[in-house]
Amino acid sequence: MSEVVLENVTKKFGKLTVLDGVNLKINAREFFVLLGPSGSGKTTLLRLIAGLEEITSGSIYIGGRKVNDLPPKERNIAMVFQNYALYPHMTVYDNIALPLKIKNYGEEKIKEKIKTIAETLHIEDILQKKPSQISGGQQQRVALARALVRDPAVFLLDEPLSNLDAKLRVEARAFLKSLQKEVGITTVFVTHDQSEAMALATTIAVLNKGVIKQVGDPYELYTKPMDIFTAGFIGSPAMNMIPGKLIKEGSSWKFLSDDFSLDLSGIKFDNETETILGIRPEHIVIANDQGLNAKIKNVEPMGAVTYLEIKVGNTELTAQYTGLVKLEAGMDVKIRFVEDKMLFYDKKTEKLINY
Amino acid sequence: MKIKLTTVVVLILLVLASLVYIFPIYWTLVTALKTSLEIFTYPPIFFPTKIDLGNFYQPGNVFGAVSQTAIGSVPWMINSTIVAIFATLISTFLIAAPASYALVRYIKSVWLARLILFMTMIPEAVFMVPFFLIVIKLNILNTWWALIITYISFTAPFATWLLMGFFNDIPKSVEEAAQIDGLSPYQIFYRISLPLIMPGVVAAIILNFISCWNELLYALILTYSPFPSGAQTVPVFLTSFIIVEKSFAWGGLAAAGVFTMLPTIILGIIAQKYLARGLTLGAVKG
Known part of the structure; x- marks a missing residue:
């Protein structure tokens, strides 16, 4: 279990500054939500932690280790994408097994690990199906399984609920929260939906235009928003x-x-x-x-x-x-x-x- | 049931258009099955009265001035098959697949991509002389390699251009997920991306196989004898029916033509299915 620390993180795409001097401390085992409207830089921030984008200046530490120059696979993180990004040509079983095969786990060990994770996520009966043969909700669980099966230090989620319909989203939200509590992995969750953030987070960071506006628990953000942006963004109907x-x-x-x-x-x-x-x-x-x-x-x-x-x-x-x-x-x-x-x-x- | 007038018109136009393509194939087939007498009858006979297989196989036959039937094409068929398979597989897997992936994911040069498209449009005849000289220098005249190397010059750019479109359609997040799962760039290519564009790869293989199979010009100048002594291919064999001692062996030509057409027709049907599947490749749920 690791904490994630961001020091003065800045990201520029050409002349465009997407993130400007972000400082954050994400505690171990925390359910941390990055909340902001589209274009606020929240997904970029997540991708920087994952190592999918290169940092322009500043430092990122995962579990006390500086990871600025490490490729994603050496950061011990797992990520769930908005569109799940399952491998369409592989069965659900092979999708989950791939990260383990790459790590040279034995056949028996892989089988055992998949069995455990499939039980946790209730996907035992779809292991032999292809991603196109299962529902959106199931695809999401498979993506979670693939991410969790490696026992990552940090779990990154990029709007994983936005492709589900309204009813399923509320279900998946509750499931995700209890799952995170159960496995106790440091989780960073990106969303633009303030009610999702309020429902899930132990801590929320509100981002706008590449700048952190406020960090706090849901109660604090709701009762004492420190600036007009946060005040208007949190709460529905709006303040x-x-x-x-x-x-x-x-x-x-x-x-x-x-x-x-x-x-x-x-x-x-x-x-x-x-x-x-x-x-x-x-x-x-x-x-x-x-x-x-x-x-x-x-x-x-x-x-x-x-x-x-x-x-x-x-x-x-x-x-x-x-x-x-x-x-x-x-x-x-x-x-x-x-x-x-x-x-x-x-x-x-x-x-x-x-x- | 009411049928719209426009539907009827469109249907008639489609039938007419398909007739343009289907009729030559039908005519070749009937000619191959006709006796020599019926071939030359005027007005022409569209439905032969009796089926004659003599053009396909006839021991000790004589037809016109050519003592050949379609069955005689086998040595040329062997050459065609080997050359087409090697040229196609080498250009698809060793050249086009890695090249198109690199162009899409790493190099991202529009000009290089256009240059490759341009390569597919250059007429074969342009390279006729240089290729002949190269083949002579390499001392591979009348061998499979002479044709394989020259065929790659048009199969590789075509396959590269085709596969670029398929690689472009793979969502970036799938490759990023693989990156996070610990796959190296090389592993991502052959375990994730290449299997994902298999419909495209199959389409490229089939279309290139057909163009190798039908290629005449290079085969005509770079080879001069059939298997086993040389590497002459089927299209060259077909030309032997056309003017031999001022005579046209229409029956034999048609029969051999039917033989040669079969693989391309079968592969064409398969290619169509794969092309359609390739276009609807559902990598992620939209």
Whole structure:
């Protein structure tokens, strides 16, 4: 079991900087998720760890060993690709056996290892089939088996769930999480799906445009996103962002937007600034008597929750209400923001300023 | 059931087009089965009244001025088979497969690729004299090697060009997976990539075999006697029916033609299947 350390890792393709001075420490046995939109450099980062791309500057350590100049096969890593990349001309058994054959394992040993891994992944009955004869979910398990059978130090996964349909994806997600716990291999998982990241990770690193925005556990990232990008990227539906100003009146502070103002009794700031107020949909409360005047534009009952599109003046907001609620489009309501859940970001630096 | 007019028109056009290709084959076959009398009848007979196998085999026969039947082509057939097999296998496995892989994965030169395509378009006659001189210098005139070497000059570029397309279609991730699984670049080539493009390899082999089998010009100038004394091939044998002492041995020519056509027709049918399969090669699930 190895930890992975990245020091000042930079990757350029020609003049294009894909990763810019990335520092990360991935602990042993951790389920580490690299999360970012497409083009953020997350897959490149994974390929650098795998050794499929050459690093432009910086260092990568796997289990304390500097691996910058080592080819993939000497890094003791395994990787599962988005399209699984099974060998189409070989049976499932031969697909899993190939990495062992290359390592000169004996026939008996290979048989034994495949038997164990096939049981773990529930693929015993498809070992003699070709990849084209099995389902997408099964192909994914075979790809996992091929990766795990070598007992790698680090397990790299590049969006392995994105080719599965929605129902299968949730199943595979749960399976993957329990599998990782069971085998206890340091895992780096790349995804653009924040809910997948939240569900799987022990630690998430949010990437945007080649830069690490924030590293933390899912709880931390959700409750205290340190900048506007992370705040907007994590959580579905997305956090409401309201531009405005922070103004001091006497000893207390006030948030002033184009459409409304809020008295902030419990929060203190250093100075008056242009700001963006972030508030998650579940922290907008429909109040009975006092609050901001709002109009309901649309109601989406999902069952367990109800999403409400509401308008305060010209500001459009999404609110989330637990359970079903008897509200209709066009109704006038009063709303209130939960004060200790409000996040204020500096408009220029886009960094969190309260907390 | 309603049939669309366009479908009918397209179908008629297709039938007409295929007739253009099928009729010569049919005509060769019937001519081979006709007696000499029916061959020369005017107006021509499209369906022979009686089948005569004399053009294929006749002990001590005499037909026109040529005392040959199709069965006499066997010594030439032996040469053709050996030359075609060696030229095809050497050019496919020793030259084209590694060359096309290197061009696709490592060299990535568009100009070199175009040059290879250009090579396949140069008419054979251009190299006739240089090849003759080379063969004389190497002292291999009238041997299998004279033909094998010269045939490789057109089979290798063609196979290289064909296989490049197939290698290009292999998803990079499959080779990267192999790289991570610990395979060396050489192992990736012969354990993963080459088996994956087998449909392409088979298609290249068959198409090249056919062009070697049909090759006449080089065989005509580089060989002068049949097996076992020389390396003359079947197309040269066929020419012996055409003008011999001012006479045309149509029956014998047609019969020998049917003989020579058989391997190419069979291989052509197989090649078609492999080409179609090659194009739908499903390496990864899309």
